[in-house]
Every structure is written in C-alpha cells, then in structure tokens.
Amino acid sequence: MPEPKPDSPKKFVARLRAIGEAAYHDKHPFHVLMHQGKLTRRQLQAWIENRFYYQWTIPKKDALILAKADDPEFRRAWITRITDHDGIGDNEGGISKWYKLSAAAGLDVADVASLRYVLPGVRFAVDAYLHLCASRPLTEAVASSLTELFAPTLMADRIGVLEKLYPWLDSRGLEYFRGRLVQAPRDSEFGLQYVVAHCTTRDSQDRAADALTIKCHILWGLLDAIHYAYVSPGYLPPLWHDSRKLR
Known part of the structure; x- marks a missing residue:
C-alpha cells in the first residue's frame, strides 16, 4: 500500500500551528488564573521556582540537539540558543535574568x-523533554522546539499582566520575558524552516507533528503539577520539604 502523500509546505505549517492553537499551555487553568491576576503571592512564587527547572534544562536540551547535527551552518545557528540562556561575554543570559525575576518576587535566589x-511532577515533565530530544532524530527534536512559535504573544501578554496585576513584583525583574520577545521569533522561524525543509514525506511530517504534540503535553504536565500542589486541591507531595504557607 503506497504511503499517503505529504502535505504541501503551506498545509504542513498550518498543521503545526494548529497543534499550538489546540494544545499550547497558555490555555492551562494555571495560566488563565495568572493572566486574570488571581494567583496568590505564594502561587506565583511557586511557578517561578518550578519553571526555573525548565529554564535550567534548556541549554542541556540544546546541547543534545547540537550533538546530533552534522551541518556546521545548523550548529552555528543553534548554538545561540545556549548562549542566550547561559550568557556569553558581557551579555547576560536568560538563567541570570530568571534569578533576577526570582529576587523581584521575593524569593531566595540560592534556594x-x-x-x-x-516538584517531582515538574522534574518528570522536564526530564521527559530531555529524553525526547536525546532519543528522537534531529528533525523531530527540532520540531519539539516549535512551541516557540506560540510563545511571543504569551510573553507580551505576561509582561503587561505581571506589571499591572501583581504590583508587589518588581517590574525590573521581567527582563527575561522582554528578551524572549526577540529571541523566540528568531529561533522559531529557523526551526520551522528546518523542519519544513527536511520533512518531505508524510511519515516524517507525522513524526514531527507528534514530537510537537508531546512537547505541548510536557509543558501542560509541568503546570498540572504546580496547579495540583499549590492551587487545587493544594496537596504537596508526601515527605515534601516546602512547609511554607500558601498565601
């Protein structure tokens, strides 16, 4: 039986974008509460603490992808993702900016x-992303990064929301999100062009779409863990060491 014909590039891009429209984590109840200004101080702090594990892992994920690439041109383009987060020379990286966000939220940066x-559930979700990028072929690992296609709008909204609805949060700590307004479109455009150029069969397109769907589910699962522990029902894991009160 012959393999189904691949989608045209235009239709394939529309298919990838439809995944984000349906499954990106901006629709998660936790993000909805955040953007309505309904999170408590502790709930927002918990998100900053837990989301940091994802930020901390991103350069490791990108190093795994780099290790799969034989094309120097690809590596030269992709390596900027690592320096964007780790910093290079006098340029401060995203991880340092997340520390500033943590301090602006009243958290101990060392903690x-x-x-x-x-949270354990956050670790499992983020580690699953590392496993995906380590175990899948290069094109599928790149496809999993295409959640960045949907990030700029969320980032722009988040800046305004945090400044307006959470006045206790020092707005000088929001530089991470401002930086991503530039970085995410640049990175996602490169990744999208690469995936479209290399997914020329229906099977490869299906596998790329599957990788992107799994990544959306990973981000959703990360928020599931935070919501369960800090919002509803508010159950922290057994033997958990976070005894600070929700407030």
Whole structure:
C-alpha cells in the first residue's frame, strides 16, 4: 500500500500551528488564573521556582540537539540558543535574568538555584523533554522546539499582566520575558524552516507533528503539577520539604 502523500509546505505549517492553537499551555487553568491576576503571592512564587527547572534544562536540551547535527551552518545557528540562556561575554543570559525575576518576587535566589522546591511532577515533565530530544532524530527534536512559535504573544501578554496585576513584583525583574520577545521569533522561524525543509514525506511530517504534540503535553504536565500542589486541591507531595504557607 503506497504511503499517503505529504502535505504541501503551506498545509504542513498550518498543521503545526494548529497543534499550538489546540494544545499550547497558555490555555492551562494555571495560566488563565495568572493572566486574570488571581494567583496568590505564594502561587506565583511557586511557578517561578518550578519553571526555573525548565529554564535550567534548556541549554542541556540544546546541547543534545547540537550533538546530533552534522551541518556546521545548523550548529552555528543553534548554538545561540545556549548562549542566550547561559550568557556569553558581557551579555547576560536568560538563567541570570530568571534569578533576577526570582529576587523581584521575593524569593531566595540560592534556594531557586538549588532546585530544592522543584516538584517531582515538574522534574518528570522536564526530564521527559530531555529524553525526547536525546532519543528522537534531529528533525523531530527540532520540531519539539516549535512551541516557540506560540510563545511571543504569551510573553507580551505576561509582561503587561505581571506589571499591572501583581504590583508587589518588581517590574525590573521581567527582563527575561522582554528578551524572549526577540529571541523566540528568531529561533522559531529557523526551526520551522528546518523542519519544513527536511520533512518531505508524510511519515516524517507525522513524526514531527507528534514530537510537537508531546512537547505541548510536557509543558501542560509541568503546570498540572504546580496547579495540583499549590492551587487545587493544594496537596504537596508526601515527605515534601516546602512547609511554607500558601498565601
């Protein structure tokens, strides 16, 4: 039986974008509460602490992708993702900016950096992303990064929301999100062009779409863990060391 014909590039891009429209984590109840200004101080702090584990892992994920690439041109383009987060020379990286966000939220930066308050469910979700990028072929690993296609709008909205609805949060700590307004479109455009150029069969397109769907589910699962522990029903894991009160 012959393999189904691949989608045209235009139709394939529309298919990838439809995944984000349906499954990106901006629709998660936790993000909805955040953007309505309904999170407590502790709930927002918990998100900052736990989301840091994802930020901390991104350069490791990108190093795994780099290790799969034989094309120097690809590597030269992709390596900027690592320096964007780790910093290079006098340019401050995203991880340092997340520390500033943590301080602006009244958190102890050393505690955040230690990962001591990262929930088990968040660790499992983020580690699953590392496993996906390590175990899948290069094109599928790149496809999993295309959640960045949907990030700029969320980032722009988040800046305004945090400044307006959470006045206790020092707005000088929001530089991470401002930086991503430039970085995410640049990175996602490169990734999208690469995936479209290399997914020329229906099977490869299906596998790329599957990788992107799994990544959306990983981000959703990360928020599931935070919502369950800090919002509803508000159950922290057994033997958990975060005894601070929700407020």
